[in-house]
Amino acid sequence: MARRRNTETFVVISPTGKVLLTAFFALFLVVLYLPTVLLIVFSFNAGTVAAFPLEGLTTKWYGLALHSESIRQALWASVRVATLSAAIATLIALMASYPLARRHVRGKAVISALMLVPLVVPTVVLGVALLILFQKGVIPIGLGLISVMIGHVVIALPFAVLILLPRIASIDKRLEEAAYDLGASGLQMFRRVMLPLIVPSILSAFLISFVFSIDEVVIASFIAGDQPTYPVYLYSGLKFPEKTQTLIPVATIMIVLSFLLAIAAEVIRRRGDRKLEGR
């Protein structure tokens, strides 16, 4: 029998190139995750400042952090703001996406553009503009969590629409027509045909909005007033090195949580894709 060759084909990259790129990618991943890993390491470091050399293992910072009233308040504020803003943004986006995807809307280009503008406006600008509005403008809500929540709805809207609209548009219109043909009302059609198909996208839009809000600091720092959300609390704390050590443990927990949430959002979205393809 003739000799067998190693015949792995290298059309787009040479074997050497592949080795080099793999090394580059590995290095990239290391640097990418290094900060996160360092944070986790320092959350267990006995020293009072996050600096080398490490000074031994401890969980006291976790204890301190969890017993800190201000941290708990900030966290709870963030959770409320994020949940509410994500829910509202998703609902409004869902309502708006349906006619934009399906119906003849006069001035669709203008509405779509308006909807996406918040994506381009620098958050600093939106932050100060909302500060003026809430403190001095016609909507004197004042500064606080409601204001932050509203600000986050504005920013999360385009994301939610960008997730929901293509999904709704991709659903075969004949499904709707079939539902109507079988006697369903508009609401029944939506509840029984449309909704089951877009539930994953709704969840994913909610999660993305939630993750965004729980990490948003620029807008919140302008309009949170004396009710800091967690990122605002963190931001003010990080400016003072002596305060940072108590912040790291919660930060670590938050990183892990938002990491998991983000992955959940992605997994749900992919499952939704599969559902639509009928697999």
Add this chain to the structure above:
Amino acid sequence: MATAAQEPKAPLKRSRRETRNDGGSALSTYGLLAPMLIVLGLFFLAPLYYILLFSIALRRFSPTEALAALNGELNGFTTELWSKLVGVDVIVKLPGIDLTVPTMVVALIFIVLLLLAVSGGRISKDRGGWIVGIAFLLLLAPFLTLPAGNNLLRIMSLSSEGDSLRLFFKSVSMAMTSSVIAVIIAIPVAYFLAFCVGKSKYTWMLIVIAPFLTSYLLRVFAWKVILGDQGLINSGLMAVGLVDEAAPLTFLIYSQFTVIVVLTYAWVPFICLPIFLSFETIDRRLLEAAMDLGATRWQAFRKISLPIIAPGIVAAFLFVFIPSIGEYITPTLVGGTQGTMYGQSLASQFVGGAFNWQYGSVMALFLLGVVLLLTFATSRFLRSGAGGNL
């Protein structure tokens, strides 16, 4: 007679009914859109209107006076604060003029521009490009009427240290540097993921993207631990004796360098995605065809892959460059005094030491205007980079 006049209209009407593709009424259609429009109107357009108002109002307000001012006591127009920003002496003052109408007009123009910027000329294609032109002209009118030579000179020489415009250009160059570096790092990563890892590439892409979705603040903070005087790098270098314990490498932290490193780091995962997706669109057979015609792998990359993904690369660059210009958190945390950026100065007009809401509004509008112009000028790329979703 009446019937004769209606005759030709009938087919038009019918065709319109045929193109209507819904079972719902106009009421339900616009009813569904209403909440979004209301939210955006009240909490997005209205605040932008206010900064516009603040930027050209004659009276110098203390923030406590501002509320009263907004309730109708604005009684004049001035370019004073704008000339402070761009460093031009000519000041137009029009006292005693009710500002409501002119501001409304300018605000309207501004909104049109906003929409045009994002729609990327999709609207202007329907309505004629002249709308864009006129809108921009009107907005720029105050500047164009100023003595042009003097104006240009001031901008070129960037007179004094701490000048807002100077700070702005410094921010632009920092944003540009970090975005370019991010793109250069992202290209091989995206190429590797698209072509070298087989079916698991989407999982790997997720792993690359994931840090982007975790706390930005903390990742910035973590860089302090890496770059600080007692950080990972300095203590590592000290341990091997390359750096004297008494003299750590101080340029690593609280400098322009730090801001650029951190910005690059923060955006790279995000930038990998559009580039990865562009590589994904390349049919492998194109590369095979190139090699079949005698090209080496490098020639195939340079002559086939790169030109095809160029719009994606430009889009990725802009996705990062545009928001970076107004960056505010990163320089505050790691920039120190040397690495300050425009966004910080802007924020300090509102919540910091400078505390001048009117000048802050001018700065905010200027930033917004530049960002919108950039977006408009590059919307072709941005849309192709967003996979047609925008």
Add this chain to the structure above:
Amino acid sequence: MDGHIVLSGVTKAFGENIVVNDIDLNIGEGEFFSMLGPSGCGKTTTLRMIAGFEVPTIGNVTLAGEDVTEVPPAKRNVNMVFQAYALFPHMTVQENVEFGLKIKKVKKGEVKSRAAEAIASVQLDGFELRKPAQLSGGQQQRVALARALVNRPAALLLDEPLGALDLKLRKEMQHELKAIQVRTGTTFVYVTHDQEEALTMSDRIAVMNNGIVEQCAGPREIYEHPATAFVAGFIGTSNIVNMRVDRSEGGKAIMDLSEGQRIVANSATTSGSLQITVRPEKIHLSANGLGDDASSVGGRVSDVMYLGSMTQITVDLPNGDSLQVHRLNDEAAAVDPQAGDTISLHWAAENSFVIEGLPSSADGGDASAHAASESE
């Protein structure tokens, strides 16, 4: 330039999966050689091994007598016309055609003149500055052809080049391809799943299935003397009859049926059973003009299908096989039999082909023949 291609003992495995299994091919200089088979039969992989995109796991490829088994595609003097063309979307027609010459650093003037010549030869003059997206499918096809031919390859490899075109255009391109091949004298290696395409254009055809070459011969030979049940089933419509050999007479195996009817095949076998194929158009409803040794069987008509130029009659035989009979709808044709009628069928002994292979693979072959004809 010598376009003589030899594959000897070539096997290609992707992991555990053997896609091409020990094949030998000898493709002559200037030949129009087709590889025909259902999808997954290994024909494209074989082509890619000739092009250099795949390296055989075992075996060798030689081009003009030179072993090129492990030579990369860029260094081989063969060019490929890809499935779906793979035209560079960001380049004009002109730039696409010039690409190979520029890469090879051909002199500028020569690049221009050769490109112009190639573009003219596929009748695309005037389209030089268009981008591929602005061309129709047929025009894109021509650009792909010009882009490959401009390099004056020793052999042109074509991977289902007409697959994306509609029927009419495909017929036109078949003629054009053949004309170009004859004019340039270039070896063409042509991969297709379309039997008609292969039959009309090729000098020789290799029918492939499951990674092996079932038969390699001229079109007429393949059609009229299929070597295996698979080839019989894949090319055209074919009837497969299982016959019991009752006796042998003058080198012919004979199965006796009732009422003097019989099935005759050219085979020295004297006993046991045989499998034979008969082409539907070779079966007649009368014995007129057939020799004494013709086969003759009775059966019941189960279906009559009008197909335009001819009528297809399906007849169930007493032994359980069923035969399809094609009958030209010319003026000589008498009234067609109706379903339920009992008729007798006749065919000359030389039209009974004894095939090797198992009945089960004949079934598979039949199924893929159907699939192939449907996809047209």
